[in-house]
Amino acid sequence: MADRPPRFRSWTLRSRVMALCGALGFLLAALGVAAVVIASDSNDRIDVLTNKTGPMRTAGQSLDAAFVDQETGVRGFLLSGEEENLAPYERGRAAETQLIDQITRLNTSGDSDASIDADLALVRERAAEWRSAVADPAIAAVRSGGPAAGQAVTGASSTAQFDAVRASVSHLQSDIAIVRNTAVKAAKQTGSTLVALEIIAAAAVIVAGAALMLLLDRLVNRPVLALADQIRAVAAGDYDRDIAGRGAPELLRLAQDVDAMRRKIASELREVQQARAQIEWGNAQLKVQAEELTRSNRDLEQFAYVASHDLQEPLRKVASFCQLLQRRYSGQLDARADQYIAFAVDGADRMQRLINDLLAFSRIGRLTAGFTQVDLDRVLTVVRSQLEERAGPDAEITWAGLPTVRGEEALLTTLFMNLIGNSLKFRRPGIAPKIHVTAERAGDEWHLHVRDNGIGIEAEFADKIFVIFQRLHPRETYDGTGIGLAIVKKIVEYHGGAISLDTEATEGTAFAITLPTPKPDPGTEPGGGSGAREDFVSAVVPEPGAEATSVPDAGSGAGEAPDQRPEAEPR
Incomplete structure (x- = not known):
């Protein structure tokens, strides 16, 4: 041509x-x-x-x-x-x-x-x-x-x-x-x-x-x-190949446009490859950091467990001698001395409850009795029985249609013990507390709802209440350690579920809990060995003279749990 x-x-x-x-x-x-x-x-x-x-x-x-x-x-x-x-x-x-x-x-x-x-x-x-x-x-x-x-x-x-x-x-x-x-x-x-x-x-x-x-x-x-042919070569991956046209001006312009698109794709591909390399490097760094964080959390939990366990013995001695001073010298000293002794006894008691709660929090997922079929109707029956004296004759604790789930009965008992105990604690003055638990199935999950007619929690605190040691009220108004709902969240997540505050509730407080439905073949259950169960039982059974922790013995069903719900401002 x-x-x-x-x-x-x-x-x-x-x-x-x-x-x-x-x-x-x-x-x-x-x-x-x-x-x-x-x-x-x-x-x-x-x-x-x-x-x-x-x-x-x-x-x-x-x-x-x-x-x-x-x-x-x-x-x-x-x-x-x-x-x-x-x-x-x-x-x-x-x-x-x-x-x-x-x-x-x-x-x-x-x-x-x-x-x-x-x-x-x-x-x-x-x-x-x-x-x-x-x-x-x-x-x-x-x-x-x-x-x-x-x-x-x-x-x-x-x-x-x-x-x-x-x-x-x-x-x-x-x-x-x-x-x-x-x-x-x-x-x-x-x-x-x-x-x-x-x-x-x-x-x-x-x-x-x-x-x-x-x-x-x-x-x-x-x-x-x-x-x-040139375009197919580029489409096959040869992005560095120049596309040259011949013939009519339209074909020349088409070749120029395609070559411009090739250069742009090649440039973007190089950027993507660079970004991928950076992402892979970042993922590797994140993996290393995640492993370090996991190890750090494990060490921190171990430290909290060991520290809390080791603090119990000297603290029991302090509490015992303070109580002896109070019983033996009460009324024999001046009023200020009696007040100081009372402060010491109260501080020792609160320190014991805090240590027990920390022990309970650190044990979740570490010491386990293994997953079994847990009838939540039976769990709520046990919880209502243990909270009957605290609830009083005018309280109503009801439930309907609760399923059977796979989990640890002791932990699930603690879960409802804390939630219902908080509903009883944060009641409205002069109004009988009413707590109702319901369940409904949605696909492969159970949706549980725990509702009460108490003072409620503002929506702005929906995330804060599940953080450990977070309190919404002064200690003088509502007693507690600020760990209760953190324990609840950890128990739910340990069972593969999630918990959140229902911010659309018009009265009182409502918690929404999701738990997975039982699988036909449960497979391997976390920590289901007999040795783990023995360690779990020995870890949660208090020593002579000590107060019970908020996580009950795996074999006893449920123990007395103190109030552990973060205090909330009224709605």
Whole structure:
């Protein structure tokens, strides 16, 4: 394509295709016009044969027969003298006049032939001479003197005159035949020319079509296929391959646009690869940090457990001696000394409860009796029984439709003990507390709701209440350690569920708990070994003289749990 003129290379694909189609259309139009002209001429030639020379030939033959009829009628009349034998003569004269007029009219239509006009004039002249010299005198003689008189009028010259008439008619027929043969030859030539033109047109169409296909293949198909091959190579992953177009300006612009898109994709791909490398590096760092955080949390829980456990012995001694001082010297010292001793006893008691709660919090998930089928109806029955004295005669603790779930009965008992215990603690003054627990299934989860008619919790504290050591009320208003709901959340999450404050509740406090439904094949349960159970029981059973923790013995069902709910401001 390098040998093309620069001007042609600047043509658009549409211009090139339009030029090719225009050239082909012009060729076909020229051939069509020529075919129409030749076909029209052929029709004219055929029309001359059909409507002029043919009828003229027939009329010439009929004219000869008309003269023969006239001669026959005159001869019969001369022999018989009867008028009816003169009828052929009369018919022949009428036919003569009609046929001569017809030939004259046909000859004057289109291109007239002078020889035919001359022949017609000669026929008229000789026919008139024969009638004036032979036919009319003989007929008049027969009518006046009979057949013998008529025969006397005719002689040898009459035959010669009639032969001259027929000779002129024969010459007319010859000239008509010449005109007809000329028209036939012209029609055949026109037909041959039309056939040749059709052959040329067919060949031209075939050649032009082949040329158009070759040009389209060169101008469109090959450049497009070459561009498509390059695009497929890029699509296969060779993003560094340059895309170069050739051919029409549209294809060049398309190649440039595709190459620009390739460069953009390659640039973005490099950015994505860099970002992926950074993300992978970040994930590796996060994994390391997560492992370190897990180890740190485990160490922290172990420290809290050990520290709390080790603090119990000296704290029990402090509490015991403070209580001995209070019992033995109460009233014997001044009022300020009694007050100081009371402060010491109260502080030791609160410190013991805090240590027990920390121990309970650290044991969740570490010391376990294993998951079993737990009937929540039975759990709520145990909880209500243990809280009956604290609830008082006017409290209502009800539930309906509670399911059986997989979990640790001791932990689930602590869960409801804390929630219901808090509902009893944070009751509205002068109003009997009402606590209701419901459950409904949603897919693979149980949705539990614990509702009360207490003072409620503001929605803005929905997340804060589950943080350890968070309190919403002064210690003087509501006693507690601020760990209760943190223990509740940890128990729920340990069972694969979630807990949240229902901020749409219009009265009191409502907690929403989700727990997974029991699987047909429970599989491996966390820490279900007998050794773990023995450790769990030994860890939660208090030593002699110590207070019970908020997590009961795994084998006893539930123990007395102190109030451990974070204090909340009224709604």
